[in-house]
Each structure stands twice: as structure tokens, then as C-alpha cells.
Amino acid sequence: MDPATDFPTTWDGLIDAALQLTKRDEDGALVQRGFDFNWSANIYMMLHFDPMVMQLGNSMIDEVAYTADINNDNVKRVMQYWSDIVNVHEIGGPQYTVSRNAFNAGELATECTFGNWGTPGMEAAGINYSIHNIPRWEDAVNDLGFATYAFYLQVNADSPREVQEAGWKLVAKLTSRPDRYLNEAALFQPVAEYLETEDFQNNEIMPVFLDELYRGQYHPRFANFAEVGDALGRARDRIVLGGEDMDVVLQEAEDEVNAILERALADIEAAGGA
């Protein structure tokens, strides 16, 4: 397969490609996985799983109203896709080496959690890689890839004035060389003027990431997201590993997440927040 021409653009196409790229030994044990999700942390339920749901409609979490809608057809469809990778196609799952490590070790053909910061590691591992957009559902209603996350430089508004001034000076200094951040640390600072420079225009990796950045969403942006991720990850494992009834598990997850969000909202209101 030629990644330049054969890389799949749909989730169903990705399974077909993954099956072709999967290699097993004579006993049937996996030697190379064609594609796998990252199952190692529950945050991926919001960074990857939920955007797949968003492609089909709305997010599982309403970040403004602080409510959850989990037991619906779109979530069931995405959950079935994740479950089939483990139980039907048997090409991956949480039991195998974590996707990033496996990719750099040559045990995984397609990985979906690396950012541009992952490329130095791939090069150090001697991997011949190419970067592509995240697949979409064939009948997707929203054109977006996985969720984008970012780290912010913040200055505490409650700190003394001189501390705030020094803080902003430090922020200005740290954001003054986006070229060095990108080229030497593989960290992207979205500074408008830098995007116009020749240095950025000549970057071979960033266009794909920037394209997804324009379409994607920052998610999660609500309090108690780690707890919500934990509940969602448990629900996924009950279905994928435990083989439990999807309707029952998703309804229980919805109730649990709604309770978590209700508590989060009450805490915000008690603290005088919006």
C-alpha cells in the first residue's frame, strides 16, 4: 500500500486498510497491528472517541449546559466501532503495547495520537512516516478530526501588581520565538505573524495539523473532566472487554456523568462562577 494514495479517508476504509496491514505469526499472535486507538488513558474518550461522535452529530457532553447525552445511536455506533476492533476484527485493543510505543517500535502501522511533537521520536526510532488527516464517517455531518488540546501561559489576576507585570514579561519572552519552539522543541505556538513566515511555510509537517486545528474543537472545556473521562472509560471497558449490554451500560454512564456534571456546576456556582 502507498500511504500517499491509499491512505483511507473514512473510518470504514481505515478498518479495511488496517486488516491489510496487520501481520500475525504462525500461531496467530499479532506481530504488527494495522491500526489501533490509544486505550492507555481515559482522556482519549474525550480527545478521540467524542470527536468521532461529534462527526455524526452532537458531543456526548454539553459543555455549556453541563449535561450529558450518552445513550444515543451515534455513541452506540462509535462504541461498536471501537469494540469491533477488539472483538470482531481482533486487530488491536487495550491489552497490547500502548499505541505510541508500539508505533515507534514498528509494531503498529497507523497511530492516531501523535502531534507534530511526536516526529522527532519517530525519526530517532528510524520510522519512515507520513502524516494524514483523521478519517471521517462516510455520512458525517460535521467535518472535524480529533479534539485539539493546548497548554496556556496564564498570569494570576489575584497576584500582586508587580508579580503580574513580571509574569506578563515572562509570557512575552516565552512567546517571542515561535520558530525556535517549533523547530527545536516541536511545540507549536499559534502566533499569526509566524504563520506568514517562510520558516513556517516551508514546514512539511504542519499543514496537516493546522488544517485539523482550523476544523477541530478544543475539548474538553468543563470542570471535572477527568472524572467524566474515568466514567466514560469504564463504560467503554464494560462493553468492549466485559461484553455487557450496551444499552444498560450507556444509560448508567449517562446517569453517572450527569451526576458528576451536576456536582461540578454546583461547585462553580458556589464559588461564584458563571
Added chain:
Amino acid sequence: MISLYRRVWGDKNVISRRQYWGLIFVLPCILFFIVFFLYPLLTGFYLSLTKFTLLRPPVFIGFDNYANLLKDRLFIKSISVTLGFVLGSTLPTVTLSLFVALLFYQKFPGREGLKLIFFSPLLPSVAVVSVIWVVLLHPSGILTSVIGPLVGKAEITWLHDLTLSPIVIVVARIWSAMPFYMLIWLAGLTAIPQELRDAARVDGANRIQSFWSVELPLLRPTAVFVLAVSTISAFQGFTLQFVIAPNQGGPVDVNTTLGIVIWKYGFQFFRMGDAAAVSVFLFACIMVVTGAQLALGRSDRHTIN
């Protein structure tokens, strides 16, 4: 210090110069205990009565955290997981380590070398031991290559099977803890006067009768110590579940012990008050169980007729 003591207690209770220096010498230990044990203990209890998210100062809410725990699904599940881990690992660890100690108490060629090999799991930290087990337990790893052909499987999901996973964690715990308790049992066996065994033999007791009627009763203090320490250690189970089990305590919380819940609530969910309440509960559990074990050890002292 002495003058203060005199003022408070009067001349009748004046401490001797020897006691005075004794107090001075134990003072660092007392201070260490106060700073690193008593203060955290009391602070932990205070935090368990507060709502505290690290971002704002703690707010006193009385016993609400404890009341909430009663209907907390994860906490309730973690109690049964912890009890399963304690029962599953403690009794086999205690009995197997005694069996191995009895084996090493015998004289046979290569005993010291074998003892060293057996002792080796104790040398690395539990985190390192855990990583070794993660490698061993890869679906197509070394253990699968040994056991897989026997059960006709190319891959075994040791850690992601909801039934197998807690068993594997218990086995790892027994493997890593047994050498330490074996040493304690050996020390206990060595402390038993040989004359008692010889006397039993003269009276016609065979090896098993001698162990059952002479050695085992005299090992009672050792048994109480081993049982108490291994139970406490199992109740505190965290590292194996954190490193070996998928997603820290998974899958589906089958390895989520109280220790994992404390970590999750405190450092993942930033619910410090709830984490402190679980810590206090765990502390109380350990105190009750250990107290019962020690009381059991003290009562009905065995005598050899």
C-alpha cells in the same frame, strides 16, 4: 527542662540525670514522629471534614464526605476489591513463606545459593517488580508462551480479562512479598531451642508431629507479626494495581483498591476532602484488623506440656 518538670510535678517526681539524658536522646525521634506521623494524621483527619480542591482553601463541611462515601459507587466497589486482595494475598503469602522457610531450615547442598535466588524479588522496588510483570504478562509474552500451548491459545489477555486480572495481581503480590516473610519465619525457627525438637524426637514424635506440637506453638509470636504486617501491607495495596493494572486499577475497576481510590480522588479528580475521608476509613480498617490480630495473638497463649 528539669526545672519545669520540678515545678509541674514537685520534687517527689524529680527525674534522674540518666532519665533526663534519655529524654534528650529520644527527643529527635519524638519530633520526627510528631512532624511526619502525628501532624499528617491529624491534618488528614481535618481535611476529611472539608471540601478542598487545592485551588481554594479548605471549607469545613463536617462529616458530609463520610456520608457521601456511603453512596459512592467506586468507594463501595473498592472495599470489596481491597478485601479480595487482602484475603487472596495474605493467607497464601503467610503459609507459602512458612513452607519455604521450613524448606530452607533444612540443610541441603546449594541451600544458600537457592536462598539468595529466592530472596532476589525483594531487592528491586515494587515499581520495578511491577514493570517486570507487565512485560511477562504481555498477551503474547513469556508466560503466554509457556501456558498458551497448554490451553490452546496464541494470546492470553492476562491483565485485561476481568476475572484473570485480579488473580494475576494477587500472584504478583505473593511472589514479591513472600521472601520477606520467609526471612521472618526463618528467624523465628532459628530462635526455637534445638533441645525442644530433640526432646520431642526422643518422645517418639516424627517430623510433622514435632512441627505441629513444638515448633508451631512457639512460632505464634512470629505468626502474629507476619500476619499483622502482611495484612497491613495488603490493605495498603497500591503500586502493583497502579503500575500493572490497566488504567490504574482497571479494567472496569476490578483492581481499584482503597489506595487507588485515594490517589484517584486526590490527584486525578482533586477531591482532597473525599480522598482524606477514604484515607481515614482505610486507617480505621487497618487499626481494627491489626488490633484484632494482636489481641488474638495475646489471648489463649499456648504452653508446651
